[in-house]
Amino acid sequence: MADHSAFAFEPTFLARxxxxxxxxxxxxxxxxxxxxxxxxxxxxxxxxxxRPYVEGDDVRHLDxxxxxxxxxxxxxxxxxxxxxxxxxxxxCSRSMAPxxxxxxxxxxxxxxxIAAALTYIxxxxxxxxTLAPYSSQAHQVLGPLxxxxxxxxxLDFLANLDTxxxxxxxxxxxxxxxxxRRRGLVILISDLLSDTTEGGLDLLLPLRHDVAVLQVTDxxxxxxxxxxxxxxxxxxxxxxxxxxxxxxxxxxLEDEADAHRDEIRARCxxxxxxxxxxxxxxxxxxxxxGALRRGLLSRxx
Amino acid sequence: MPVWLxxxxxxxxxxxxxxIRPTAQSLSVASTLLWRRLLAHRRKRHDRLRWLLSLLLATxxxxxxxxxxxxxxxxxxxGGDRIALAFDSSPTMSAALPDGTGTRMDLAVAxxxxxxxxxxxSGRFTLxxxxxxxxxAEALLALSGSFESEETEEQPEPAIPAADxxxxxxxxxxxxxxxxxxxxxxxxxxxxxxxxxxxxVHFVTRPAPSHEAKPEALVEVLATDAASATGLVPVxxxxxxxxxxxxxxxxxxxxxxxxxxxxxxxxxxxxPVTASLRTPGDVFPLDDRAMLVDARSTGPPATARVEQPLxxxxxxxxxxxxxxxxxxxADSAAARxxxxxxxxxxxxxxxxxxGTVREAGAQPPESSSAATAAxxxxxxxxxxxxxxxxxPSLFLDPPDAAPAGGLSPAEAAPPAQRRIDRIAAEHxxxxxxxxxxxxxxxxxxxxxxxxxxxxxxxNLTAIAVCDPTDPAPTPAGSEPxxxxxxxxxxxxxxDLDTSPLAQRxxxxxxxxxxxxxxxGTLTDRDDTILPGxxxxxxxxxxxxDLDPVPPGxxxxxxxxxxxxxxxxxxxxxxxxxxxIEAITFFRGITV
Numbered sequence: 092m093a094d095h096s097a098f099a100f101e102p103t104f105l106a107r108x109x110x111x112x113x114x115x116x117x118x119x120x121x122x123x124x125x126x127x128x129x130x131x132x133x134x135x136x137x138x139x140x141x142r143p144y145v146e147g148d149d150v151r152h153l154d155x156x157x158x159x160x161x162x163x164x165x166x167x168x169x170x171x172x173x174x175x176x177x178x179x180x181x182x183c184s185r186s187m188a189p190x191x192x193x194x195x196x197x198x199x200x201x202x203x204x205i206a207a208a209l210t211y212i213x214x215x216x217x218x219x220x221t222l223a224p225y226s227s228q229a230h231q232v233l234g235p236l237x238x239x240x241x242x243x244x245x246l247d248f249l250a251n252l253d254t255x256x257x258x259x260x261x262x263x264x265x266x267x268x269x270x271x272r273r274r275g276l277v278i279l280i281s282d283l284l285s286d287t288t289e290g291g292l293d294l295l296l297p298l299r300h301d302v303a304v305l306q307v308t309d310x311x312x313x314x315x316x317x318x319x320x321x322x323x324x325x326x327x328x329x330x331x332x333x334x335x336x337x338x339x340x341x342x343x344l345e346d347e348a349d350a351h352r353d354e355i356r357a358r359c360x361x362x363x364x365x366x367x368x369x370x371x372x373x374x375x376x377x378x379x380x381g382a383l384r385r386g387l388l389s390r391x392x
Numbered sequence: 393m394p395v396w397l398x399x400x401x402x403x404x405x406x407x408x409x410x411x412i413r414p415t416a417q418s419l420s421v422a423s424t425l426l427w428r429r430l431l432a433h434r435r436k437r438h439d440r441l442r443w444l445l446s447l448l449l450a451t452x453x454x455x456x457x458x459x460x461x462x463x464x465x466x467x468x469x470x471g472g473d474r475i476a477l478a479f480d481s482s483p484t485m486s487a488a489l490p491d492g493t494g495t496r497m498d499l500a501v502a503x504x505x506x507x508x509x510x511x512x513x514s515g516r517f518t519l520x521x522x523x524x525x526x527x528x529a530e531a532l533l534a535l536s537g538s539f540e541s542e543e544t545e546e547q548p549e550p551a552i553p554a555a556d557x558x559x560x561x562x563x564x565x566x567x568x569x570x571x572x573x574x575x576x577x578x579x580x581x582x583x584x585x586x587x588x589x590x591x592x593v594h595f596v597t598r599p600a601p602s603h604e605a606k607p608e609a610l611v612e613v614l615a616t617d618a619a620s621a622t623g624l625v626p627v628x629x630x631x632x633x634x635x636x637x638x639x640x641x642x643x644x645x646x647x648x649x650x651x652x653x654x655x656x657x658x659x660x661x662x663x664p665v666t667a668s669l670r671t672p673g674d675v676f677p678l679d680d681r682a683m684l685v686d687a688r689s690t691g692p693p694a695t696a697r698v699e700q701p702l703x704x705x706x707x708x709x710x711x712x713x714x715x716x717x718x719x720x721x722a723d724s725a726a727a728r729x730x731x732x733x734x735x736x737x738x739x740x741x742x743x744x745x746x747g748t749v750r751e752a753g754a755q756p757p758e759s760s761s762a763a764t765a766a767x768x769x770x771x772x773x774x775x776x777x778x779x780x781x782x783x784p785s786l787f788l789d790p791p792d793a794a795p796a797g798g799l800s801p802a803e804a805a806p807p808a809q810r811r812i813d814r815i816a817a818e819h820x821x822x823x824x825x826x827x828x829x830x831x832x833x834x835x836x837x838x839x840x841x842x843x844x845x846x847x848x849x850x851n852l853t854a855i856a857v858c859d860p861t862d863p864a865p866t867p868a869g870s871e872p873x874x875x876x877x878x879x880x881x882x883x884x885x886x887d888l889d890t891s892p893l894a895q896r897x898x899x900x901x902x903x904x905x906x907x908x909x910x911x912g913t914l915t916d917r918d919d920t921i922l923p924g925x926x927x928x929x930x931x932x933x934x935x936x937d938l939d940p941v942p943p944g945x946x947x948x949x950x951x952x953x954x955x956x957x958x959x960x961x962x963x964x965x966x967x968x969x970x971x972i973e974a975i976t977f978f979r980g981i982t983v
Contacts, residue, residue: 284423
């Protein structure tokens with residue numbers, strides 16, 4: 092049995108999770124029964140709304156009673172309940188846990204907690220979840236999972252993950268979506284500290300998925316004792332970089348991190364994707380609130 | 393210094409600078425992505441420009457330092473003042489300073505360095521009689537430790553090159569007066585530092601009045617002390633012969649007072665007699681020792697030769713000596729005088745058979761012929777010239793001077809003893825030589841009309857000089873006798889071995905002047921130039937019209953003067969600086 096202590100959620104917290112559901116505006120629901128609702132002319136039984144008739148609409152959906160009452164041709168629309176394909180890409184590169192020990196794994200643990208919570212939400216709403224950890228090392232892809240009974244399997248999977256290798260988002264995208272998976276919601280959980288991030292995101296664009304990028308950040312990444320010459324060693328590649336500067340350089344590094352984040356955020360926004368910053372200290376409730384604001388999650392069923 | 397040494401030192405310096413830098417700490421970070429982005433942005437924007445500016449500034453600063461401190465001659469306009477620096481070369485300049493930090497000459501050099509250092513960089517300097525104009529840096533370099541000896545040996549009384557200002561560094565004890573253009577502004581820099589000195593000012597032997605066969609020595613000691621000192625000067629006087637110290641006396645002399653003693657030397661061992669002084673705090677050792685070469689001679693009074701360097705040294709002269717026999721020359725006063733003169737080298741001694749004058753011109757061996765060819769002067773000691781190359785000739789006590797062209801054959805007259813009463817004091821070979829009153833036991837001779845008498849005792853010619861370039865009146869209707877005079881000659885018709893002249897420094901000076909005049913290195917001097925220091929004046933090292941140097945000034949000037957770095961050194965430093973900058977940049981240290 093895997094250790095789930097890293098994301099051992101309280102019952103109350105799970106109860107709150109069960110009131111949430113993933114939301115996408117661009118991707119149609121799938122054919123399996125699920126709680127993901129799509130408002131369009133369909134075969135659902137739950138009335139949603141009217142809309143004016145336009146030429147070419149199926150006359151079988153006209154509401155003749157409304158015509159008699161308002162003297163206008165209106166079409167009845169029904170909510171269709173289907174499942175949503177959710178792809179959670181979890182960064183398992185070395186940069187997510189650059190140093191040994193719990194302190195060094197803060198980003199990875201936070202990323203796994205987020206992935207677990209989102210998986211829980213998706214499975215609870217009968218969405219189909221695919222967990223795809225990625226790095227330069229080979230990782231098994233789990234899923235698609237369907238049904239709330241798969242939660243423990245997903246948690247076991249997440250608990251057994253470990254970090255290692257470089258960040259290779261582009262390779263992961265090619266690998267996961269090579270089989271022509273159905274359109275869905277792609278959730279990328281990463282610290283985004285890699286040159287391959289932008290290339291991987293570009294690969295997602297023609298696949299017409301809805302994409303949500305969650306950047307896990309740790310302020311310790313921006314801390315270094317720069318009182319003398321320092322050789323920085325990249326935890327992923329082992330590359331070294333000599334720097335010599337005053338502590339004021341750290342402020343400039345923070346500015347550079349903000350600029351890097353803003354660049355990716357702007358790229359996501361331009362594509363209609365969500366971008367959410369997830370500091371390791373942030374509780375999931377706060378994160379969910381941010382996700383609610385950005386339309387990734389919604390409350391209620 | 394070998395060429396590789398500075399390179400090795402520079403390499404070691406670079407290595408040391410590289411090694412003493414703190415080693416970089418190693419720090420593992422999640423990713424260097426942000427760092428690389430930061431550095432890339434900063435370098436693109438500023439760093440290369442900053443590095444170039446820094447390198448340019450460093451190079452400029454190093455270059456300016458090099459040019460300014462090194463004072464490269466090509467950078468200096470050279471249109472400034474012409475400054476002449478002349479140094480008194482009299483013996484008292486070698487007197488030590490009271491604090492023992494150097495000599496008066498050292499003080500003079502330090503003052504000169506100060507003047508050079510404070511002068512405008514466009515000024516040009518000459519040192520002594522050397523007309524070469526030096527930049528301040530070159531002058532400072534020339535005013536190094538070896539400067540003193542060069543000056544005193546080569547240019548004792550220099551003719552100062554034309555200049556705007558001439559600085560004369562002297563203690564004012566002697567009558568040192570360099571020849572200076574009247575238009576030159578002269579400043580005398582005093583290096584007089586009064587100090588204690590006791591010296592032997594007189595040391596002669598003479599027959600005792602009571603018994604002429606019993607010699608006695610007269611010694612006089614003079615003591616002087618610093619102007620502020622009023623106490624007694626303790627002096628230990630020692631008289632010694634070749635075997636042991638015969639007399640040792642402790643004296644206490646008031647400053648400026650003289651002590652005279654008559655010493656019975658009849659019981660002394662044959663050979664030289666030496667008088668020496670030992671005085672605490674004595675700063676001038678040159679007059680602390682005097683020697684009588686042949687103290688027990690029963691002849692006329694002998695005067696001691698104070699063992700101090702001859703005042704005037706010129707270029708080296710090579711002598712080939714023709715003598716009656718080797719033994720007669722080896723034991724002669726002339727040989728001792730030549731031996732005492734470092735500027736003279738006797739390259740060969742050619743001896744004829746005793747009493748056979750003609751054999752002096754016998755076939756010489758090959759080596760002797762080569763030596764003659766290399767000689768500057770032919771010396772004829774108690775013999776005469778027959779054949780040979782037309783070398784300038786010095787005749788010492790010639791038995792018959794006619795063949796030499798100097799004197800006419802001796803008349804048949806008994807030797808007479810008279811005292812020299814007439815000299816041509818202006819002639820250069822008598823410069824610094826005291827002959828008046830000296831007994832001359834010479835045969836009567838008539839002066840050759842082509843020669844000039846420079847010393848005479850009554851109607852007897854003691855010393856004559858003959859110069860073919862100086863036309864002399866020839867009696868009408870008479871043919872000039874003797875061989876052709878194609879070179880200068882000097883005839884010293886004194887019996888040097890029996891004359892008291894041999895016991896005095898005058899003989900060495902006379903022979904030195906004669907050899908110089910014969911080789912043309914001694915020219916007629918301006919009569920205003922006075923001869924060098926005499927014995928007693930040298931001993932009075934504090935008697936000067938100049939103000940003494942304040943003691944505080946002494947301590948300041950004797951402190952070692954730091955010589956500025958040469959422009960090569962600073963250029964090397966600039967190169968090192970640039971190298972370090974380059975290493976720093978290319979190793980990615982600069983952020």
